[in-house]
Amino acid sequence: MTPLDYDYLRGFLKTRSGLMLSNDKQYLIESRLMPIARKEGLAGISEIVQKLKAPGSERLASKVTEAMTTNESFFFRDKTPFDHFKDVMMPALLAARANKRHIRIWCAAASTGQEPYSLAMMLKEMGPALSSWRIEIIATDLSGEVLERAKAGTYTQFEVQRGLPIQMLLKYFKQNGDQWTIAPEIRSMVHYRTLNLLNDFSALGQFDIIYCRNVLIYFDQPTKVGVLNRAAKLTAPDGYLLLGAAETVVGLTDTYKPVADRRGLYVPSAAGAGATAASRLFAVAGGQVA
Known part of the structure:
Protein backbone atom coordinates (compact mmCIF):
# COMPACT_ATOMS: atom_id res chain seq x y z
CA MET A 1 0.00 0.00 0.00
CA THR A 70 -17.16 -3.20 12.46
CA ASN A 71 -16.46 -2.90 16.19
CA GLU A 72 -16.75 -5.38 18.99
CA SER A 73 -19.64 -5.46 21.42
CA PHE A 74 -20.59 -7.57 24.40
CA PHE A 75 -23.51 -8.01 26.77
CA PHE A 76 -23.98 -5.38 29.50
CA ARG A 77 -20.84 -3.62 28.32
CA ASP A 78 -19.40 -1.26 30.96
CA LYS A 79 -22.31 -2.00 33.38
CA THR A 80 -22.82 1.67 34.37
CA PRO A 81 -25.10 2.56 31.41
CA PHE A 82 -27.34 -0.36 32.36
CA ASP A 83 -27.40 0.71 36.00
CA HIS A 84 -28.57 4.12 34.77
CA PHE A 85 -31.29 2.37 32.77
CA LYS A 86 -32.59 0.49 35.80
CA ASP A 87 -32.05 3.10 38.53
CA VAL A 88 -32.67 6.42 36.78
CA MET A 89 -34.22 6.33 33.34
CA MET A 90 -36.90 3.67 33.60
CA PRO A 91 -38.27 4.82 37.00
CA ALA A 92 -38.50 8.41 35.74
CA LEU A 93 -40.10 7.44 32.43
CA LEU A 94 -42.57 5.04 34.01
CA ALA A 95 -43.74 7.93 36.17
CA ALA A 96 -43.77 10.47 33.35
CA ARG A 97 -45.44 8.15 30.80
CA ALA A 98 -48.04 6.65 33.16
CA ASN A 99 -50.87 7.85 30.93
CA LYS A 100 -49.34 7.16 27.51
CA ARG A 101 -47.65 3.89 28.58
CA HIS A 102 -45.32 3.99 25.60
CA ILE A 103 -41.51 4.28 25.63
CA ARG A 104 -39.16 4.33 22.64
CA ILE A 105 -35.46 3.39 22.85
CA TRP A 106 -32.83 3.77 20.14
CA CYS A 107 -29.53 1.89 20.16
CA ALA A 108 -27.33 3.56 17.57
CA ALA A 109 -24.25 1.63 16.42
CA ALA A 110 -25.85 -1.57 17.72
CA SER A 111 -23.28 -3.87 16.08
CA THR A 112 -24.11 -7.56 16.61
CA GLY A 113 -26.98 -6.86 18.99
CA GLN A 114 -25.60 -7.38 22.48
CA GLU A 115 -26.56 -3.89 23.70
CA PRO A 116 -30.23 -3.89 22.59
CA TYR A 117 -30.68 -7.48 23.72
CA SER A 118 -29.22 -6.57 27.12
CA LEU A 119 -31.86 -3.85 27.45
CA ALA A 120 -34.58 -6.21 26.25
CA MET A 121 -33.65 -8.76 28.93
CA MET A 122 -33.68 -6.04 31.58
CA LEU A 123 -37.16 -5.01 30.48
CA LYS A 124 -38.34 -8.61 30.55
CA GLU A 125 -36.98 -8.92 34.10
CA MET A 126 -39.21 -6.02 35.18
CA GLY A 127 -42.17 -8.30 34.62
CA PRO A 128 -45.59 -7.04 35.83
CA ALA A 129 -44.33 -3.45 36.18
CA LEU A 130 -44.48 -3.23 32.37
CA SER A 131 -47.77 -5.01 31.78
CA SER A 132 -49.88 -3.08 29.27
CA TRP A 133 -46.85 -0.92 28.33
CA ARG A 134 -45.59 -0.68 24.74
CA ILE A 135 -41.82 -0.39 24.64
CA GLU A 136 -40.02 -0.18 21.31
CA ILE A 137 -36.31 -0.85 20.87
CA ILE A 138 -34.91 0.34 17.53
CA ALA A 139 -31.34 -0.81 16.86
CA THR A 140 -29.32 0.59 13.95
CA ASP A 141 -25.87 0.15 12.48
CA LEU A 142 -24.01 1.10 9.34
CA SER A 143 -23.07 -2.52 8.64
CA GLY A 144 -25.74 -4.74 7.16
CA GLU A 145 -23.53 -7.76 7.82
CA VAL A 146 -23.39 -7.29 11.59
CA LEU A 147 -27.12 -6.54 11.69
CA GLU A 148 -27.83 -9.89 10.05
CA ARG A 149 -25.90 -11.51 12.88
CA ALA A 150 -27.84 -9.44 15.39
CA LYS A 151 -31.17 -10.48 13.90
CA ALA A 152 -30.17 -14.14 14.12
CA GLY A 153 -29.38 -13.68 17.81
CA THR A 154 -26.83 -16.50 17.86
CA TYR A 155 -23.56 -16.11 19.77
CA THR A 156 -20.50 -18.20 20.52
CA GLN A 157 -19.58 -19.53 23.94
CA PHE A 158 -16.93 -16.81 24.17
CA GLU A 159 -19.45 -14.07 23.34
CA VAL A 160 -22.02 -15.12 25.94
CA GLN A 161 -19.32 -15.37 28.60
CA ARG A 162 -18.45 -11.67 28.17
CA GLY A 163 -20.65 -9.73 30.57
CA LEU A 164 -23.78 -11.90 30.45
CA PRO A 165 -24.90 -13.12 33.91
CA ILE A 166 -25.19 -16.89 34.03
CA GLN A 167 -28.79 -16.75 35.20
CA MET A 168 -29.77 -14.70 32.15
CA LEU A 169 -27.86 -17.05 29.85
CA LEU A 170 -29.77 -20.04 31.18
CA LYS A 171 -33.10 -18.20 31.22
CA TYR A 172 -33.06 -16.49 27.84
CA PHE A 173 -30.76 -18.57 25.60
CA LYS A 174 -30.90 -22.04 24.10
CA GLN A 175 -27.66 -23.93 23.58
CA ASN A 176 -26.81 -25.76 20.38
CA GLY A 177 -23.28 -27.15 20.60
CA ASP A 178 -20.95 -24.21 21.21
CA GLN A 179 -23.57 -21.73 19.98
CA TRP A 180 -26.24 -19.97 22.04
CA THR A 181 -29.39 -18.49 20.48
CA ILE A 182 -31.43 -15.89 22.30
CA ALA A 183 -35.08 -16.65 22.97
CA PRO A 184 -37.61 -15.52 20.33
CA GLU A 185 -39.47 -13.49 22.98
CA ILE A 186 -36.32 -11.35 23.48
CA ARG A 187 -35.37 -11.23 19.82
CA SER A 188 -38.84 -9.98 18.86
CA MET A 189 -38.47 -6.99 21.20
CA VAL A 190 -35.74 -5.44 19.01
CA HIS A 191 -36.23 -4.02 15.52
CA TYR A 192 -33.10 -3.61 13.39
CA ARG A 193 -32.46 -1.09 10.62
CA THR A 194 -29.40 -0.18 8.56
CA LEU A 195 -28.46 3.44 9.21
CA ASN A 196 -25.47 5.69 8.61
CA LEU A 197 -25.18 8.28 11.40
CA LEU A 198 -23.69 10.74 8.91
CA ASN A 199 -27.03 10.88 7.12
CA ASP A 200 -30.34 12.37 8.18
CA PHE A 201 -32.07 10.10 10.68
CA SER A 202 -35.08 12.25 11.54
CA ALA A 203 -37.41 9.64 10.01
CA LEU A 204 -36.78 7.44 13.04
CA GLY A 205 -39.03 9.72 15.12
CA GLN A 206 -38.74 10.81 18.73
CA PHE A 207 -37.10 8.70 21.44
CA ASP A 208 -37.21 8.65 25.21
CA ILE A 209 -33.79 7.01 25.49
CA ILE A 210 -30.89 7.07 23.03
CA TYR A 211 -27.83 4.86 23.48
CA CYS A 212 -25.05 6.16 21.22
CA ARG A 213 -22.00 4.61 22.82
CA ASN A 214 -18.45 4.11 21.60
CA VAL A 215 -19.02 5.47 18.12
CA LEU A 216 -18.37 9.23 18.48
CA ILE A 217 -14.76 8.46 19.44
CA TYR A 218 -14.10 7.57 15.79
CA PHE A 219 -15.38 10.91 14.45
CA ASP A 220 -13.75 14.31 14.11
CA GLN A 221 -15.22 17.21 16.08
CA PRO A 222 -17.55 18.63 13.37
CA THR A 223 -19.00 15.16 12.77
CA LYS A 224 -19.55 14.62 16.50
CA VAL A 225 -21.31 17.97 16.74
CA GLY A 226 -23.56 17.13 13.80
CA VAL A 227 -24.57 13.73 15.18
CA LEU A 228 -25.27 15.12 18.67
CA ASN A 229 -27.30 18.06 17.40
CA ARG A 230 -29.42 15.84 15.18
CA ALA A 231 -29.88 13.32 17.99
CA ALA A 232 -31.04 16.13 20.28
CA LYS A 233 -33.89 16.88 17.89
CA LEU A 234 -35.10 13.30 18.33
CA THR A 235 -34.77 13.22 22.11
CA ALA A 236 -37.95 13.80 24.10
CA PRO A 237 -37.73 16.93 26.30
CA ASP A 238 -37.58 14.68 29.36
CA GLY A 239 -35.57 11.99 27.59
CA TYR A 240 -32.00 10.74 27.97
CA LEU A 241 -28.80 10.24 26.00
CA LEU A 242 -26.17 7.65 26.90
CA LEU A 243 -22.60 8.03 25.62
CA GLY A 244 -19.53 5.84 26.07
CA ALA A 245 -17.06 6.29 28.91
CA ALA A 246 -14.60 8.14 26.66
CA GLU A 247 -17.25 10.38 25.10
CA THR A 248 -18.90 13.63 26.19
CA VAL A 249 -21.10 16.47 24.98
CA VAL A 250 -19.05 19.02 26.91
CA GLY A 251 -17.34 21.45 24.56
CA LEU A 252 -19.27 20.09 21.58
CA THR A 253 -22.90 21.12 21.96
CA ASP A 254 -25.20 22.88 24.38
CA THR A 255 -28.21 20.81 23.35
CA TYR A 256 -27.53 18.31 26.17
CA LYS A 257 -26.23 18.66 29.72
CA PRO A 258 -24.67 16.02 32.00
CA VAL A 259 -26.65 14.45 34.83
CA ALA A 260 -24.73 15.00 38.08
CA ASP A 261 -22.97 11.91 39.44
CA ARG A 262 -24.21 9.76 36.54
CA ARG A 263 -21.27 9.14 34.22
CA GLY A 264 -22.19 9.09 30.54
CA LEU A 265 -25.81 10.16 31.11
CA TYR A 266 -27.15 13.38 29.54
CA VAL A 267 -30.49 15.15 29.28
CA PRO A 268 -31.72 17.82 26.88
CA SER A 269 -30.65 21.27 28.04
CA ALA A 270 -34.14 22.63 27.45
CA ALA A 271 -35.82 19.97 29.61
CA GLY A 272 -39.17 21.14 30.88
CA ALA A 273 -40.14 21.88 34.45
CA GLY A 274 -43.10 20.67 36.48
CA ALA A 275 -43.87 16.99 36.23
CA THR A 276 -40.77 16.34 34.11
CA ALA A 277 -38.43 17.82 36.70
CA ALA A 278 -40.27 16.02 39.47
CA SER A 279 -39.92 12.67 37.76
CA ARG A 280 -36.16 13.23 37.30
CA LEU A 281 -35.72 14.10 40.96
CA PHE A 282 -37.72 11.02 41.89
CA ALA A 283 -35.43 8.80 39.85
CA VAL A 284 -32.13 10.37 40.88
CA ALA A 285 -33.22 10.12 44.52
CA GLY A 286 -33.51 6.40 44.03
CA GLY A 287 -37.29 6.12 43.92
CA GLN A 288 -38.93 3.00 42.58
CA VAL A 289 -42.09 2.43 40.60
CA ALA A 290 -44.20 -0.50 41.64
Missing part, protein backbone atom coordinates in the same frame (compact mmCIF):
# COMPACT_ATOMS: atom_id res chain seq x y z
CA THR A 2 1.48 3.31 -1.07
CA PRO A 3 1.16 6.55 0.92
CA LEU A 4 -1.20 7.82 -1.77
CA ASP A 5 -3.38 4.71 -1.40
CA TYR A 6 -3.53 5.24 2.35
CA ASP A 7 -4.44 8.91 1.99
CA TYR A 8 -7.19 8.01 -0.47
CA LEU A 9 -8.64 5.37 1.88
CA ARG A 10 -8.54 7.75 4.84
CA GLY A 11 -10.56 10.30 2.88
CA PHE A 12 -12.89 7.63 1.51
CA LEU A 13 -13.68 6.23 4.97
CA LYS A 14 -14.22 9.65 6.51
CA THR A 15 -16.68 10.58 3.79
CA ARG A 16 -18.52 7.26 3.89
CA SER A 17 -18.66 6.60 7.62
CA GLY A 18 -17.06 9.44 9.57
CA LEU A 19 -14.18 7.18 10.61
CA MET A 20 -11.01 9.14 11.31
CA LEU A 21 -7.71 7.29 10.87
CA SER A 22 -4.45 8.76 12.13
CA ASN A 23 -1.22 8.66 10.15
CA ASP A 24 -0.11 5.36 11.70
CA LYS A 25 -3.04 3.02 11.01
CA GLN A 26 -1.78 1.40 7.83
CA TYR A 27 -1.61 -1.94 9.64
CA LEU A 28 -5.33 -1.67 10.44
CA ILE A 29 -6.18 -1.04 6.81
CA GLU A 30 -4.12 -4.02 5.72
CA SER A 31 -5.50 -6.41 8.34
CA ARG A 32 -9.12 -5.49 7.58
CA LEU A 33 -8.95 -5.14 3.79
CA MET A 34 -6.56 -7.89 2.68
CA PRO A 35 -9.25 -10.57 3.25
CA ILE A 36 -11.54 -8.56 0.98
CA ALA A 37 -8.81 -8.31 -1.65
CA ARG A 38 -8.37 -12.09 -1.60
CA LYS A 39 -12.13 -12.73 -1.88
CA GLU A 40 -12.38 -10.29 -4.78
CA GLY A 41 -9.38 -11.79 -6.59
CA LEU A 42 -7.35 -8.60 -6.22
CA ALA A 43 -3.60 -8.48 -5.67
CA GLY A 44 -3.71 -6.09 -2.72
CA ILE A 45 -4.77 -2.75 -1.29
CA SER A 46 -3.64 -0.77 -4.34
CA GLU A 47 -6.01 -2.75 -6.58
CA ILE A 48 -8.85 -2.14 -4.11
CA VAL A 49 -8.18 1.58 -4.38
CA GLN A 50 -8.19 1.39 -8.19
CA LYS A 51 -11.55 -0.43 -8.12
CA LEU A 52 -13.02 2.09 -5.68
CA LYS A 53 -12.08 4.96 -7.99
CA ALA A 54 -13.74 3.28 -10.98
CA PRO A 55 -17.47 3.56 -11.85
CA GLY A 56 -19.77 0.85 -10.50
CA SER A 57 -17.80 0.26 -7.31
CA GLU A 58 -20.66 0.57 -4.81
CA ARG A 59 -20.67 -3.11 -3.83
CA LEU A 60 -16.93 -3.04 -3.07
CA ALA A 61 -17.27 0.35 -1.37
CA SER A 62 -19.86 -1.10 1.01
CA LYS A 63 -17.65 -4.09 1.81
CA VAL A 64 -14.65 -1.86 2.52
CA THR A 65 -16.68 0.49 4.72
CA GLU A 66 -18.23 -2.35 6.72
CA ALA A 67 -14.88 -4.06 7.20
CA MET A 68 -13.33 -0.90 8.62
CA THR A 69 -16.21 0.13 10.87
Whole structure:
Protein backbone atom coordinates (compact mmCIF):
# COMPACT_ATOMS: atom_id res chain seq x y z
CA MET A 1 0.00 0.00 0.00
CA THR A 2 1.48 3.31 -1.07
CA PRO A 3 1.16 6.55 0.92
CA LEU A 4 -1.20 7.82 -1.77
CA ASP A 5 -3.38 4.71 -1.40
CA TYR A 6 -3.53 5.24 2.35
CA ASP A 7 -4.44 8.91 1.99
CA TYR A 8 -7.19 8.01 -0.47
CA LEU A 9 -8.64 5.37 1.88
CA ARG A 10 -8.54 7.75 4.84
CA GLY A 11 -10.56 10.30 2.88
CA PHE A 12 -12.89 7.63 1.51
CA LEU A 13 -13.68 6.23 4.97
CA LYS A 14 -14.22 9.65 6.51
CA THR A 15 -16.68 10.58 3.79
CA ARG A 16 -18.52 7.26 3.89
CA SER A 17 -18.66 6.60 7.62
CA GLY A 18 -17.06 9.44 9.57
CA LEU A 19 -14.18 7.18 10.61
CA MET A 20 -11.01 9.14 11.31
CA LEU A 21 -7.71 7.29 10.87
CA SER A 22 -4.45 8.76 12.13
CA ASN A 23 -1.22 8.66 10.15
CA ASP A 24 -0.11 5.36 11.70
CA LYS A 25 -3.04 3.02 11.01
CA GLN A 26 -1.78 1.40 7.83
CA TYR A 27 -1.61 -1.94 9.64
CA LEU A 28 -5.33 -1.67 10.44
CA ILE A 29 -6.18 -1.04 6.81
CA GLU A 30 -4.12 -4.02 5.72
CA SER A 31 -5.50 -6.41 8.34
CA ARG A 32 -9.12 -5.49 7.58
CA LEU A 33 -8.95 -5.14 3.79
CA MET A 34 -6.56 -7.89 2.68
CA PRO A 35 -9.25 -10.57 3.25
CA ILE A 36 -11.54 -8.56 0.98
CA ALA A 37 -8.81 -8.31 -1.65
CA ARG A 38 -8.37 -12.09 -1.60
CA LYS A 39 -12.13 -12.73 -1.88
CA GLU A 40 -12.38 -10.29 -4.78
CA GLY A 41 -9.38 -11.79 -6.59
CA LEU A 42 -7.35 -8.60 -6.22
CA ALA A 43 -3.60 -8.48 -5.67
CA GLY A 44 -3.71 -6.09 -2.72
CA ILE A 45 -4.77 -2.75 -1.29
CA SER A 46 -3.64 -0.77 -4.34
CA GLU A 47 -6.01 -2.75 -6.58
CA ILE A 48 -8.85 -2.14 -4.11
CA VAL A 49 -8.18 1.58 -4.38
CA GLN A 50 -8.19 1.39 -8.19
CA LYS A 51 -11.55 -0.43 -8.12
CA LEU A 52 -13.02 2.09 -5.68
CA LYS A 53 -12.08 4.96 -7.99
CA ALA A 54 -13.74 3.28 -10.98
CA PRO A 55 -17.47 3.56 -11.85
CA GLY A 56 -19.77 0.85 -10.50
CA SER A 57 -17.80 0.26 -7.31
CA GLU A 58 -20.66 0.57 -4.81
CA ARG A 59 -20.67 -3.11 -3.83
CA LEU A 60 -16.93 -3.04 -3.07
CA ALA A 61 -17.27 0.35 -1.37
CA SER A 62 -19.86 -1.10 1.01
CA LYS A 63 -17.65 -4.09 1.81
CA VAL A 64 -14.65 -1.86 2.52
CA THR A 65 -16.68 0.49 4.72
CA GLU A 66 -18.23 -2.35 6.72
CA ALA A 67 -14.88 -4.06 7.20
CA MET A 68 -13.33 -0.90 8.62
CA THR A 69 -16.21 0.13 10.87
CA THR A 70 -17.16 -3.20 12.46
CA ASN A 71 -16.46 -2.90 16.19
CA GLU A 72 -16.75 -5.38 18.99
CA SER A 73 -19.64 -5.46 21.42
CA PHE A 74 -20.59 -7.57 24.40
CA PHE A 75 -23.51 -8.01 26.77
CA PHE A 76 -23.98 -5.38 29.50
CA ARG A 77 -20.84 -3.62 28.32
CA ASP A 78 -19.40 -1.26 30.96
CA LYS A 79 -22.31 -2.00 33.38
CA THR A 80 -22.82 1.67 34.37
CA PRO A 81 -25.10 2.56 31.41
CA PHE A 82 -27.34 -0.36 32.36
CA ASP A 83 -27.40 0.71 36.00
CA HIS A 84 -28.57 4.12 34.77
CA PHE A 85 -31.29 2.37 32.77
CA LYS A 86 -32.59 0.49 35.80
CA ASP A 87 -32.05 3.10 38.53
CA VAL A 88 -32.67 6.42 36.78
CA MET A 89 -34.22 6.33 33.34
CA MET A 90 -36.90 3.67 33.60
CA PRO A 91 -38.27 4.82 37.00
CA ALA A 92 -38.50 8.41 35.74
CA LEU A 93 -40.10 7.44 32.43
CA LEU A 94 -42.57 5.04 34.01
CA ALA A 95 -43.74 7.93 36.17
CA ALA A 96 -43.77 10.47 33.35
CA ARG A 97 -45.44 8.15 30.80
CA ALA A 98 -48.04 6.65 33.16
CA ASN A 99 -50.87 7.85 30.93
CA LYS A 100 -49.34 7.16 27.51
CA ARG A 101 -47.65 3.89 28.58
CA HIS A 102 -45.32 3.99 25.60
CA ILE A 103 -41.51 4.28 25.63
CA ARG A 104 -39.16 4.33 22.64
CA ILE A 105 -35.46 3.39 22.85
CA TRP A 106 -32.83 3.77 20.14
CA CYS A 107 -29.53 1.89 20.16
CA ALA A 108 -27.33 3.56 17.57
CA ALA A 109 -24.25 1.63 16.42
CA ALA A 110 -25.85 -1.57 17.72
CA SER A 111 -23.28 -3.87 16.08
CA THR A 112 -24.11 -7.56 16.61
CA GLY A 113 -26.98 -6.86 18.99
CA GLN A 114 -25.60 -7.38 22.48
CA GLU A 115 -26.56 -3.89 23.70
CA PRO A 116 -30.23 -3.89 22.59
CA TYR A 117 -30.68 -7.48 23.72
CA SER A 118 -29.22 -6.57 27.12
CA LEU A 119 -31.86 -3.85 27.45
CA ALA A 120 -34.58 -6.21 26.25
CA MET A 121 -33.65 -8.76 28.93
CA MET A 122 -33.68 -6.04 31.58
CA LEU A 123 -37.16 -5.01 30.48
CA LYS A 124 -38.34 -8.61 30.55
CA GLU A 125 -36.98 -8.92 34.10
CA MET A 126 -39.21 -6.02 35.18
CA GLY A 127 -42.17 -8.30 34.62
CA PRO A 128 -45.59 -7.04 35.83
CA ALA A 129 -44.33 -3.45 36.18
CA LEU A 130 -44.48 -3.23 32.37
CA SER A 131 -47.77 -5.01 31.78
CA SER A 132 -49.88 -3.08 29.27
CA TRP A 133 -46.85 -0.92 28.33
CA ARG A 134 -45.59 -0.68 24.74
CA ILE A 135 -41.82 -0.39 24.64
CA GLU A 136 -40.02 -0.18 21.31
CA ILE A 137 -36.31 -0.85 20.87
CA ILE A 138 -34.91 0.34 17.53
CA ALA A 139 -31.34 -0.81 16.86
CA THR A 140 -29.32 0.59 13.95
CA ASP A 141 -25.87 0.15 12.48
CA LEU A 142 -24.01 1.10 9.34
CA SER A 143 -23.07 -2.52 8.64
CA GLY A 144 -25.74 -4.74 7.16
CA GLU A 145 -23.53 -7.76 7.82
CA VAL A 146 -23.39 -7.29 11.59
CA LEU A 147 -27.12 -6.54 11.69
CA GLU A 148 -27.83 -9.89 10.05
CA ARG A 149 -25.90 -11.51 12.88
CA ALA A 150 -27.84 -9.44 15.39
CA LYS A 151 -31.17 -10.48 13.90
CA ALA A 152 -30.17 -14.14 14.12
CA GLY A 153 -29.38 -13.68 17.81
CA THR A 154 -26.83 -16.50 17.86
CA TYR A 155 -23.56 -16.11 19.77
CA THR A 156 -20.50 -18.20 20.52
CA GLN A 157 -19.58 -19.53 23.94
CA PHE A 158 -16.93 -16.81 24.17
CA GLU A 159 -19.45 -14.07 23.34
CA VAL A 160 -22.02 -15.12 25.94
CA GLN A 161 -19.32 -15.37 28.60
CA ARG A 162 -18.45 -11.67 28.17
CA GLY A 163 -20.65 -9.73 30.57
CA LEU A 164 -23.78 -11.90 30.45
CA PRO A 165 -24.90 -13.12 33.91
CA ILE A 166 -25.19 -16.89 34.03
CA GLN A 167 -28.79 -16.75 35.20
CA MET A 168 -29.77 -14.70 32.15
CA LEU A 169 -27.86 -17.05 29.85
CA LEU A 170 -29.77 -20.04 31.18
CA LYS A 171 -33.10 -18.20 31.22
CA TYR A 172 -33.06 -16.49 27.84
CA PHE A 173 -30.76 -18.57 25.60
CA LYS A 174 -30.90 -22.04 24.10
CA GLN A 175 -27.66 -23.93 23.58
CA ASN A 176 -26.81 -25.76 20.38
CA GLY A 177 -23.28 -27.15 20.60
CA ASP A 178 -20.95 -24.21 21.21
CA GLN A 179 -23.57 -21.73 19.98
CA TRP A 180 -26.24 -19.97 22.04
CA THR A 181 -29.39 -18.49 20.48
CA ILE A 182 -31.43 -15.89 22.30
CA ALA A 183 -35.08 -16.65 22.97
CA PRO A 184 -37.61 -15.52 20.33
CA GLU A 185 -39.47 -13.49 22.98
CA ILE A 186 -36.32 -11.35 23.48
CA ARG A 187 -35.37 -11.23 19.82
CA SER A 188 -38.84 -9.98 18.86
CA MET A 189 -38.47 -6.99 21.20
CA VAL A 190 -35.74 -5.44 19.01
CA HIS A 191 -36.23 -4.02 15.52
CA TYR A 192 -33.10 -3.61 13.39
CA ARG A 193 -32.46 -1.09 10.62
CA THR A 194 -29.40 -0.18 8.56
CA LEU A 195 -28.46 3.44 9.21
CA ASN A 196 -25.47 5.69 8.61
CA LEU A 197 -25.18 8.28 11.40
CA LEU A 198 -23.69 10.74 8.91
CA ASN A 199 -27.03 10.88 7.12
CA ASP A 200 -30.34 12.37 8.18
CA PHE A 201 -32.07 10.10 10.68
CA SER A 202 -35.08 12.25 11.54
CA ALA A 203 -37.41 9.64 10.01
CA LEU A 204 -36.78 7.44 13.04
CA GLY A 205 -39.03 9.72 15.12
CA GLN A 206 -38.74 10.81 18.73
CA PHE A 207 -37.10 8.70 21.44
CA ASP A 208 -37.21 8.65 25.21
CA ILE A 209 -33.79 7.01 25.49
CA ILE A 210 -30.89 7.07 23.03
CA TYR A 211 -27.83 4.86 23.48
CA CYS A 212 -25.05 6.16 21.22
CA ARG A 213 -22.00 4.61 22.82
CA ASN A 214 -18.45 4.11 21.60
CA VAL A 215 -19.02 5.47 18.12
CA LEU A 216 -18.37 9.23 18.48
CA ILE A 217 -14.76 8.46 19.44
CA TYR A 218 -14.10 7.57 15.79
CA PHE A 219 -15.38 10.91 14.45
CA ASP A 220 -13.75 14.31 14.11
CA GLN A 221 -15.22 17.21 16.08
CA PRO A 222 -17.55 18.63 13.37
CA THR A 223 -19.00 15.16 12.77
CA LYS A 224 -19.55 14.62 16.50
CA VAL A 225 -21.31 17.97 16.74
CA GLY A 226 -23.56 17.13 13.80
CA VAL A 227 -24.57 13.73 15.18
CA LEU A 228 -25.27 15.12 18.67
CA ASN A 229 -27.30 18.06 17.40
CA ARG A 230 -29.42 15.84 15.18
CA ALA A 231 -29.88 13.32 17.99
CA ALA A 232 -31.04 16.13 20.28
CA LYS A 233 -33.89 16.88 17.89
CA LEU A 234 -35.10 13.30 18.33
CA THR A 235 -34.77 13.22 22.11
CA ALA A 236 -37.95 13.80 24.10
CA PRO A 237 -37.73 16.93 26.30
CA ASP A 238 -37.58 14.68 29.36
CA GLY A 239 -35.57 11.99 27.59
CA TYR A 240 -32.00 10.74 27.97
CA LEU A 241 -28.80 10.24 26.00
CA LEU A 242 -26.17 7.65 26.90
CA LEU A 243 -22.60 8.03 25.62
CA GLY A 244 -19.53 5.84 26.07
CA ALA A 245 -17.06 6.29 28.91
CA ALA A 246 -14.60 8.14 26.66
CA GLU A 247 -17.25 10.38 25.10
CA THR A 248 -18.90 13.63 26.19
CA VAL A 249 -21.10 16.47 24.98
CA VAL A 250 -19.05 19.02 26.91
CA GLY A 251 -17.34 21.45 24.56
CA LEU A 252 -19.27 20.09 21.58
CA THR A 253 -22.90 21.12 21.96
CA ASP A 254 -25.20 22.88 24.38
CA THR A 255 -28.21 20.81 23.35
CA TYR A 256 -27.53 18.31 26.17
CA LYS A 257 -26.23 18.66 29.72
CA PRO A 258 -24.67 16.02 32.00
CA VAL A 259 -26.65 14.45 34.83
CA ALA A 260 -24.73 15.00 38.08
CA ASP A 261 -22.97 11.91 39.44
CA ARG A 262 -24.21 9.76 36.54
CA ARG A 263 -21.27 9.14 34.22
CA GLY A 264 -22.19 9.09 30.54
CA LEU A 265 -25.81 10.16 31.11
CA TYR A 266 -27.15 13.38 29.54
CA VAL A 267 -30.49 15.15 29.28
CA PRO A 268 -31.72 17.82 26.88
CA SER A 269 -30.65 21.27 28.04
CA ALA A 270 -34.14 22.63 27.45
CA ALA A 271 -35.82 19.97 29.61
CA GLY A 272 -39.17 21.14 30.88
CA ALA A 273 -40.14 21.88 34.45
CA GLY A 274 -43.10 20.67 36.48
CA ALA A 275 -43.87 16.99 36.23
CA THR A 276 -40.77 16.34 34.11
CA ALA A 277 -38.43 17.82 36.70
CA ALA A 278 -40.27 16.02 39.47
CA SER A 279 -39.92 12.67 37.76
CA ARG A 280 -36.16 13.23 37.30
CA LEU A 281 -35.72 14.10 40.96
CA PHE A 282 -37.72 11.02 41.89
CA ALA A 283 -35.43 8.80 39.85
CA VAL A 284 -32.13 10.37 40.88
CA ALA A 285 -33.22 10.12 44.52
CA GLY A 286 -33.51 6.40 44.03
CA GLY A 287 -37.29 6.12 43.92
CA GLN A 288 -38.93 3.00 42.58
CA VAL A 289 -42.09 2.43 40.60
CA ALA A 290 -44.20 -0.50 41.64
